Amino acid sequence: MPKIVDHEARRQHIAEAVHRVIDAQGMDRVSLREVAAEARVSMGQVQHYFATKDEMLVTALRHLNTRITRRVAAVGPSTPRALLRVGTLELLPLDDERRFEARVGLAFLARAAVSPSLAALLREGLPHVLAFYAAQIRAAQTTGQIPATADPDREATILFAFAQGMVSPTLIGHYTTGEVVAAVDYHLSRLFVR
Amino acid sequence: MPKIVDHEARRQHIAEAVHRVIDAQGMDRVSLREVAAEARVSMGQVQHYFATKDEMLVTALRHLNTRITRRVAAVGPSTPRALLRVGTLELLPLDDERRFEARVGLAFLARAAVSPSLAALLREGLPHVLAFYAAQIRAAQTTGQIPATADPDREATILFAFAQGMVSPTLIGHYTTGEVVAAVDYHLSRLFVR
Numbered sequence: 001m002p003k004i005v006d007h008e009a010r011r012q013h014i015a016e017a018v019h020r021v022i023d024a025q026g027m028d029r030v031s032l033r034e035v036a037a038e039a040r041v042s043m044g045q046v047q048h049y050f051a052t053k054d055e056m057l058v059t060a061l062r063h064l065n066t067r068i069t070r071r072v073a074a075v076g077p078s079t080p081r082a083l084l085r086v087g088t089l090e091l092l093p094l095d096d097e098r099r100f101e102a103r104v105g106l107a108f109l110a111r112a113a114v115s116p117s118l119a120a121l122l123r124e125g126l127p128h129v130l131a132f133y134a135a136q137i138r139a140a141q142t143t144g145q146i147p148a149t150a151d152p153d154r155e156a157t158i159l160f161a162f163a164q165g166m167v168s169p170t171l172i173g174h175y176t177t178g179e180v181v182a183a184v185d186y187h188l189s190r191l192f193v194r
Numbered sequence: 195m196p197k198i199v200d201h202e203a204r205r206q207h208i209a210e211a212v213h214r215v216i217d218a219q220g221m222d223r224v225s226l227r228e229v230a231a232e233a234r235v236s237m238g239q240v241q242h243y244f245a246t247k248d249e250m251l252v253t254a255l256r257h258l259n260t261r262i263t264r265r266v267a268a269v270g271p272s273t274p275r276a277l278l279r280v281g282t283l284e285l286l287p288l289d290d291e292r293r294f295e296a297r298v299g300l301a302f303l304a305r306a307a308v309s310p311s312l313a314a315l316l317r318e319g320l321p322h323v324l325a326f327y328a329a330q331i332r333a334a335q336t337t338g339q340i341p342a343t344a345d346p347d348r349e350a351t352i353l354f355a356f357a358q359g360m361v362s363p364t365l366i367g368h369y370t371t372g373e374v375v376a377a378v379d380y381h382l383s384r385l386f387v388r
Contacts, residue, residue: 023308028222103307109362110304113297114217119366126368154380157369161359161377162352168303169355172313174320183355186348190384 011049011059014039018060019104027107030057054117061108061121064101072132080136081145081192087132088163088184093170094177102167130156137191145192155191162187205243205253208233212254213298221301224251248311255302255312258295259319266326274330275339275386281326282357282378287364288371296361324350331385339386349385356381 017039021030030053036046050056072087093102112118133156140146146155163184170180211233215224224247230240244250266281287296306312327350334340340349357378364374 026222026308027304028220103304106300106304106307110221110297110300112362113300113365114220122362122366123368126363126366151380154377157360157373157377158356158381161363162356163359164362165355165357165359166351168306168316168358169320171307172316172320174317175351179351183348183351186345187352 007049010045012063014041014046014049014056015060015063018056019064019100022060022104022107023100027111032056054115057108057111057115058117058121061118062125064104064108065125067101080140081188084133084136084159085184085188087136088159089181091163092166092180092184094180099171102171106167106171130160133159140192145194147193150191159187159191201243204235204239206257208235208240208243208250209254209257212250213258213294216254216298216301217294221305226250248309251302251305251309252311252315255315256319258298258302261295274334275382278327278330278353279378279382281330282353283375285357286360286374286378288374293365296365300361300365324354327353334386339388341387344385353381353385 014035017035018030021034021038025034032043032046032050032053035056036043039046046056050059068090071090072083075083075086078086090098091102093099108118109122112122130153134152137146137150137152137155141148141150141152166175166180166183169175170177175183208229211229212224215228215232219228226237226240226244226247229250230237233240240250244253262284265284266277269277269280272280284292285296287293302312303316306316324347328346331340331344331346331349335342335344335346360369360374360377363369364371369377
């Protein structure tokens with residue numbers, strides 16, 4: 001009987017080892033060797049899936065985004081306001097899992113500023129996030145919850161940037177969890193007239 | 195005649211070499227040795243000012259913030275709206291100087307997420323930036339340009355986070371300079387009723 005290998009699960013397993021190496025040792029210490037040790041697989045296995053460190057980082061960043069997207073999707077059908085709220089709060093370091101993701105995410109943002117392949121991946125993903133926000137805003141406009149005068153794309157830009165910009169001040173302990181949630185709700189209350 | 199040494203200028207010269215090493219080689223490559231080479235001074239000189247890499251990074255981050263603060267201060271007396279606008283745009287990567295600062299700044303934010311000394315410095319600086327924003331908002335409230343119902347501290351939190359969150363999407367080329375300025379003006383136009 002042929003051995004059945006779940007390649008996607010293997011890639012995810014390695015991607016999560018990349019996250020842990022980034023968090024514990026920093027982005028520069030990521031190597032096929034370090035990641036293989038962290039994932040408890042052979043160098044050959046890692047090389048089977050990733051020819052270069054860059055390819056491995058791209059997969060690891062994609063997997064980080066997938067984790068967040070899945071949690072938002074798990075909310076299921078809901079109101080535009082609730083979806084915008086959860087879609088914002090899931091990005092923020094409000095528990096151990098999200099603090100871990102936020103630290104790793106910041107390392108990726110810093111690296112993407114000097115790595116064309118990571119920058120390209122961020123550029124590819126960003127329109128989807130912004131379109132998700134803008135779609136909720138448009139839906140709320142059709143029911144009059146958000147005024148028709150609001151610009152859905154600009155509001156999406158501002159909401160997403162606001163969320164991203166809260167990550168570092170929250171991680172370093174400037175804001176409490178309660179203050180972060182209150183700031184998000186304050187902003188949403190301005191957007192939604194009812 | 196005793197030799198007159200401008201210690202502050204020396205420290206700044208070294209701090210700027212730290213920025214260039216971070217930008218060209220990454221945060222992990224910063225060492226007293228690399229920085230001495232980049233600054234074209236001796237290891238001994240660098241060690242005279244900084245006992246550890248951590249001390250050097252703290253000074254380099256402080257100098258990065260000083261550069262930005264000085265540009266905002268150079269605007270001189272102005273309206274609250276103009277000060278909020280310039281105080282936001284000076285943080286954003288809209289020309290070569292600010293793109294350089296933004297890349298180095300992102301590297302510091304990522305490192306601060308795992309470095310207590312850098313986190314402490316960010317926590318120390320953040321209230322000053324937020325107080326500057328909040329003061330402009332309060333001033334605009336006294337003249338009725340911003341409604342009294344706005345919460346100056348929350349608005350300061352949101353404006354600063356929005357600016358910080360625009361850094362990465364702009365650096366990777368998702369937004370043009372014009373789009374960044376338009377998003378900032380859109381947000382300020384919402385805040386200011388006149």
